[in-house]
Every structure is written in structure tokens, then in C-alpha cells.
Amino acid sequence: MPDDAKVLTVTELTRRIKFSLESSFPRVWIQGELSNVKRHTSGHLYFTLKDAGAQISAVMWRSRVGMLPFSPEDGMNVQARGSITVYPPRGNYQIDVEQMQPLGIGELQLAFERLKQKLADEGLFDPAHKKPLPEFPERIGVVTSETGAAIQDILSVLARRMPSVEVILAPVRVQGAGAAEEIADAVEAFNRSGRPDVLIVGRGGGSLEDLWPFNEEIVARAIYASRIPVVSAVGHEIDFSIADFVADLRAPTPSAAAELVVRDRTELLDTLRNMCYTMHDSVTARAETLRERMRSLVSSYSFNRPRDVVRESIQRLDELDRSLSRSFSRLQESAHQRQEALGHRLEALSPRGVLKRGYALVRHDDRIVSSARALEPGDRAAIEFSDGTVPARIERDGTP
């Protein structure tokens, strides 16, 4: 058992550490990169200062924040002056920054710029390589954290706009060591399966370190190699990542990515309905036009021409018929008259006509006697009158 006199309470130890640290570093200048810069609503500024080997929490009170000649952002390299303070309730120490000045671009920022330049030179950001997004994706692959806000945002937008799609999530870590490899693996896995029509790769906003996996070369190359179109959705509007430059389309946020990937179902249904109306109207209009054309054809001059020809022919035929019968009756009439006249003439020439006028014919032996010398006394003859014949006997010679 230790000597009771040498046993310290946590509070006592912390008090001694606090005294020791705070008196050793009452005022120091340090140089490092800003990260996790957060402005509290109270106006105080909380951030981390770090370099390749270590990091230290920092706080800057509102009164001093107001004096800053610049706006602290993640990734900035700064020199800061302050004193070390220990916060016993948490058992941690921090630097209470009184004054701070920027030192140009931080290391990560430099790495970012170097990689960006290298990949740009290689043509990874070439617009000609960018693939168009499918207009109506049926399967959407999402590469992001299973527990982050990004997947929730994406799902809620998809459920609202186009719930008929299928979402396949590749759950990956989106920050910290190994995250970049997992993201790249997931993009490759989706390409191997070939199933999604489009990929959304991203995460919600965060510090430059948080977003760093999306600035790694392995992720950039996986996105570039993807045959499936990739929409990047990293962080909030203002953050640009290497993934954004290489993706086929950059969305400012995960929600925006979901908006860009699918059309709105309600709009599409409206479009379909309008198409149905248009088709219906076109067909009805077409039928009406044809009906109209038919009507005008039926009443047209040319269409009625054959009927006219027939009608005219009938009329002509009737006329001919009439004139034919007129001519015929005329002919008949005159024939009749001629026949009658001839009849009269014939009758006038007939011996019977002569007989009527009082002449008589004398026949002897059935021959007409035309001379007195042809008869001898005692001959028998027949005298023919117009109304009959009487026998006669010749009594004596005639005197010439």
C-alpha cells in the first residue's frame, strides 16, 4: 500500500498539472494548420491546430475573434500566440489564443493542389471523358456511410421524387484511415456487378480532414475508371473535392445529387398525361380532317362528273328517243298519205272504177272482147257491170 500522504486525488493532480503547465507556457507562439474550425453561437471560436506530428485544441474568445484580421478557415496555416490552459472537468489542455495570423496555404491544401494539378495534367478532369447520366435510372448505387446524414438525405429525396427506383448502398467509412480505399473498392464493386445505372459517391460536409478521402488519388482513379456514371456529392456547397472534378457530374450536396439523378415522378406523370391528350387530339383531329376531305370530295365537281355524264346521256337518250318517235310517226303519216293517194289513183285506174262510171266489160270465153268484129251472131258473152255480170247472146253482126 502506498503511503497515504503520497496519494493524490484526481482533482489535486489535475490542479498541480494545471499549475505546472500554465506557469511553464504562459505565453507561446506556435505554428500549425487550422482544422475543425467552429464558430459557436456565443461568438467564441473553437479549432484545432495541428502539424504532421501532433495536434492541440484551441479556443479564441469572442472579444479577440473580433480583432482578427482574417477569417480562419480549415486548412490554413497560421501562427498563433496564446497561453496553455487546462480544463479540469474534462482533463484536457488547450491553447487560449489571443492573437493569430495566417501563414499561407496549409499542407493538406498544398497536397490537394498538387494532386489536382497532376490529375488535370493526366486528363482525368477532361470534359470529353464525362459520361452523360441516364435519364431514367432504375437502380442507383450509393457509396457513403451507412450512419451518416448523407444517405438519409439521399433516400428522402428519392422517396419523394421517384420512389420506384431501387437503391443499393455500399456502406463505407467516409473519413479517417482506410476510408479512401473502401470508397474506391465500393465504386469498383458496383462496376463489377454492373447493376446500378448511376452512382452517387459522397458524404455530408465536414472539415478538410473529414473530407480528405474524397481528395485521394485512389478514389479519383476509381471514379475515372467507372463505366457507370458517377455523381459526386461531397460536403456542402462551397467545398470542392478532387472527386468533384473527376466525377461525371458534381452535386453540391448529397440531397442535390439525388435531385440531379432522378426526374420528378409527378412531373413525369403529368408529361405522360399530356402525351395521352396530344395523341387523342391528334387522332381525332386527323379523323375529322379526313371526314372533312371526304365530304368535300363527295360534293366536288370532279366526283360528280361521272354522274353528270350519265345524267346527260340519259337526257340525250330521251331526246333522241323522242325525236326518233316523232320522225317515225311523221314517216308513218306521210307513208299513210301516199298509200291513200296511191290507193285512190289505183282505184281510179281499176276497171271497176271505170265500170262505176257506166262502162261495161264484155267477156267471151273468159277473154275481154275489145272489138265488135270479135263476136259472131249466136256467141254467148258475159257483160260485166260494176255491180254484177249478166249473160248475153249475140243476135246479129254489128255495124261499124
Add this chain to the structure above:
Amino acid sequence: MTAKKSTRNTFEDNLRRLEQIVESLEQGSVPLDKAVDLYEEGIRLSRACADRLKEAELRIKKLSKNLDGQFQLNDPDKE
């Protein structure tokens, strides 16, 4: 991948065909009997598209990692 797409990407195909039909009907140059056939086909396509859109539930699947640490899709209907 391309072959797989052509067999299942029916919504887009249907919509394209529907657009063609609407366009040719609007131009009014097709003979009437053909127009009526097209109209019927168009109505059928538009119904198919609308039915597809009206599927209400977002289907969500997840890739998991196999023993080799590779992502795989646990999907019974995968061909």
C-alpha cells in the same frame, strides 16, 4: 453490362417509343389506320410507364463485405 441494360431498361425505351408515336401523330402524315394502331400502342406504353412510376416503395439493398473483404450484393434475384 450493355446487353443487360437493353433487356431491362424498359421505362426509358417505352418513353422514347411513346415520344416517337406522339411526334408522328402530331405531324399527321401517317395513314389513319396506322394512326389508330399507333394511338393504341401509345396508350398502352403510357399506362406501362405510369404503372412503373406509381410503384410506391423505395427498394433499398445493401452491399456487404465477404470474407475476402470484397463488397458483394446479397441479392437472391441476381442473375
